[in-house]
Amino acid sequence: MQAILKIDLSTRQSESYIIPEQWVIDYIGGSALGARILFDHLTKELDPYSSNSPLLFLCGPLTGTLGPAVGRFVVCGKSPATGLWAESNCGGFWGPELRFSGFDGLLITGISEFPLFISIINGKVEFHHAEDLWGLDTYEIQLKIKERIDQPKAKVLGIGPAGENKVVFAGIFCDHGRTAGRTGLGAVMGSKRLKAIAVQGSGKLPLAQPEVYNNIRSESNRFLRKDLVTQVAHDLGTASVADYSNYLGIMPKKYYSQGIFEGSENISGSLISEKILVGTKACHGCVIACGRVVDIGDGKRRKGPEYETLVSFGPNLLNSDVNSIVKFNELCDMYGLDTISTGNVIGLAYKMFADGSINQSDTGGFELEWGNLSTLENLIHLIAYRVGIGDIMADGAKKFAKTFGEEEAAVQVNGLEVPYHDPRGASGMALVYATSPRGACHNKSDYFMVDWGQTDESIGINYFSRQDGAEKAANVSRHQNYRSIFDALVLCLFSNIPIVMIANLVNTATGYEYTPEELILSGERAWNLKRCINIRLGLDKSNDKLPKAFLEPLPDGGSAGYMIPFEEMMDAYYSAREWDKETGIPTENKLKNLGLKDLVKEFI
Amino acid sequence: MNPVFPSSEWLNSLCQKLNEDNKYAAIASKWEGDICVVIEPSGIIQDTIIYYLDLWHGKCRRAAILKSVDEEKAAFILSASYDNIARIMQGKLDPMQAMLTRKLIVKGNMAVMMRNVPTVLDFVRCVRDITNEIL
Numbered sequence: 084m085q086a087i088l089k090i091d092l093s094t095r096q097s098e099s100y101i102i103p104e105q106w107v108i109d110y111i112g113g114s115a116l117g118a119r120i121l122f123d124h125l126t127k128e129l130d131p132y133s134s135n136s137p138l139l140f141l142c143g144p145l146t147g148t149l150g151p152a153v154g155r156f157v158v159c160g161k162s163p164a165t166g167l168w169a170e171s172n173c174g175g176f177w178g179p180e181l182r183f184s185g186f187d188g189l190l191i192t193g194i195s196e197f198p199l200f201i202s203i204i205n206g207k208v209e210f211h212h213a214e215d216l217w218g219l220d221t222y223e224i225q226l227k228i229k230e231r232i233d234q235p236k237a238k239v240l241g242i243g244p245a246g247e248n249k250v251v252f253a254g255i256f257c258d259h260g261r262t263a264g265r266t267g268l269g270a271v272m273g274s275k276r277l278k279a280i281a282v283q284g285s286g287k288l289p290l291a292q293p294e295v296y297n298n299i300r301s302e303s304n305r306f307l308r309k310d311l312v313t314q315v316a317h318d319l320g321t322a323s324v325a326d327y328s329n330y331l332g333i334m335p336k337k338y339y340s341q342g343i344f345e346g347s348e349n350i351s352g353s354l355i356s357e358k359i360l361v362g363t364k365a366c367h368g369c370v371i372a373c374g375r376v377v378d379i380g381d382g383k384r385r386k387g388p389e390y391e392t393l394v395s396f397g398p399n400l401l402n403s404d405v406n407s408i409v410k411f412n413e414l415c416d417m418y419g420l421d422t423i424s425t426g427n428v429i430g431l432a433y434k435m436f437a438d439g440s441i442n443q444s445d446t447g448g449f450e451l452e453w454g455n456l457s458t459l460e461n462l463i464h465l466i467a468y469r470v471g472i473g474d475i476m477a478d479g480a481k482k483f484a485k486t487f488g489e490e491e492a493a494v495q496v497n498g499l500e501v502p503y504h505d506p507r508g509a510s511g512m513a514l515v516y517a518t519s520p521r522g523a524c525h526n527k528s529d530y531f532m533v534d535w536g537q538t539d540e541s542i543g544i545n546y547f548s549r550q551d552g553a554e555k556a557a558n559v560s561r562h563q564n565y566r567s568i569f570d571a572l573v574l575c576l577f578s579n580i581p582i583v584m585i586a587n588l589v590n591t592a593t594g595y596e597y598t599p600e601e602l603i604l605s606g607e608r609a610w611n612l613k614r615c616i617n618i619r620l621g622l623d624k625s626n627d628k629l630p631k632a633f634l635e636p637l638p639d640g641g642s643a644g645y646m647i648p649f650e651e652m653m654d655a656y657y658s659a660r661e662w663d664k665e666t667g668i669p670t671e672n673k674l675k676n677l678g679l680k681d682l683v684k685e686f687i
Numbered sequence: 688m689n690p691v692f693p694s695s696e697w698l699n700s701l702c703q704k705l706n707e708d709n710k711y712a713a714i715a716s717k718w719e720g721d722i723c724v725v726i727e728p729s730g731i732i733q734d735t736i737i738y739y740l741d742l743w744h745g746k747c748r749r750a751a752i753l754k755s756v757d758e759e760k761a762a763f764i765l766s767a768s769y770d771n772i773a774r775i776m777q778g779k780l781d782p783m784q785a786m787l788t789r790k791l792i793v794k795g796n797m798a799v800m801m802r803n804v805p806t807v808l809d810f811v812r813c814v815r816d817i818t819n820e821i822l
Binding site for chain 2: 309310311312314315318319323324326327330348351352353354356357532535536537538539546
């Protein structure tokens, strides 16, 4: 593994840091290793916006190679939205370029006295004034910074006005629309007055067996190309799932309150591909190319929305105009807002307005009518700049609802807004949302795909009906462990290749000799370590819950009437995880078996 | 008594079922496209079997057994081993699971396919309804 670069923004000093090898062996990389690196830094008292608050950018051992969808990196820290463990990974080209410049990660602390950006060109670190860039959007800064440092091929990651204004769901953006969107790490970056980081390098990546690795990665890519999910994601983008999700009642409508919306069929991945698609975009070395390029009739090539954004600004708000969604997506990307949370908090405001919990005096005169597009656009502006009602919305759904005495109305878990996979249609997502280490999240386990049938008996991920209950709890926990490997590598969830192939890639890249079982154990170790971090940060069993909306049946649609047997599912989940049913803390035996007993003594 | 699968009688029986089933007619009312189902040798089946079905707006306009998929330029080609086809027909393998785990390979326009997954699933229901006996 290459060095991590430690950067103190207060002193503008940097130094290389070699990660202890045992940590690398135990956690591999990505957010798993990130959890180990930050374990000692993250305390309950730590203010995410303080000088001591860490912001860790980390790659995996395959990042930057031409392996199967491996070009990702992750950002870790303490979330201002949840007060818990934060991680958010991102595709594009920035992660590979960081590795080409000689580092596998950046650990940033401190607060700069003035807005700045950092450049790291072939290992050389420089700090640059960025007063003139403060206030610019995430697209503008990429162009201006490349020009400023005279490095047209540099890859630039940065924040927009939302991050500067500490919107708790501000993300970190690169490559015109690739996003580390969740958990508000853009706000942490803003609090440090760090506008951007430009990287470029021409170094060679360390591979233990480069020739063997190249053969395996070619074989993996050939395998991946033939996968149905690859073909569908290539042809239709991630929004390919919209039609089926809608049919099953998994796609939320009207802020998770109804199962049918007449215009839903107008905003699918199929429709985008047939009506407005003009190209595709891929992350570094990826054979899938799920990114969309669209033209909505004005001749401008824009990023097309992926599934979450499509639903967030579509059926969630009773909007069936796909062109408007493209524009809202672009606006959020430029401001540096996470589209999942933005659409969620706007949906909440619409619902509360309709219910009479807030009125026009609260909204600054806006009438929040479902499907009103100009109001929707205005709210995005107000959130990004924390103006009027937007200032309260910028603190997230949980606090917004609490401000008006309606905390239970917010569809969030532990402060993170729920994505657009309703667990009443895919019950495994109930456990996933309730137990994800970063709050409600669909990427720590995309179990809705397992509920559809994406099983793998070779690693014990079996088929259950999409509305089964407690019997699938152990299956969910195994899938979480499995996906933890992806977070460690930082591998795209679409890299649907056998685990033996993954192990071969890791082993020939790192020189270690993991069996598939050891990889899954590593994933389980990381899952439990993040659980322990969160317990230290104040999480307990009472946090493992679902929003009230999901404990009521949908009135119509493909999942009408179904009640999630949540308590039974959680009991079975604690058993499967070997977590204490009374406290939700991993048992001593479990921690011992994972090699965590000495590290997390405080919980035993 | 329904005919045994696989057989030409079974295929004709499926075509008849698709033309008489009101639920299928409603769900598949927008479907436009013929399909080839390629049953690859496995288990007791030694040779590839290719069934062709011309499906249009909830009806089956023609069914035939082909020697090669090249005989018809079908909009969709679905391929699976005989054993996996049998498991799907017996309800032991979910059709979506089969597609997502490479047990059933689909070729064709993915936009049309994803928009019409309910049609595919109801097609499978009709297949199951007319199948009592599998070789």
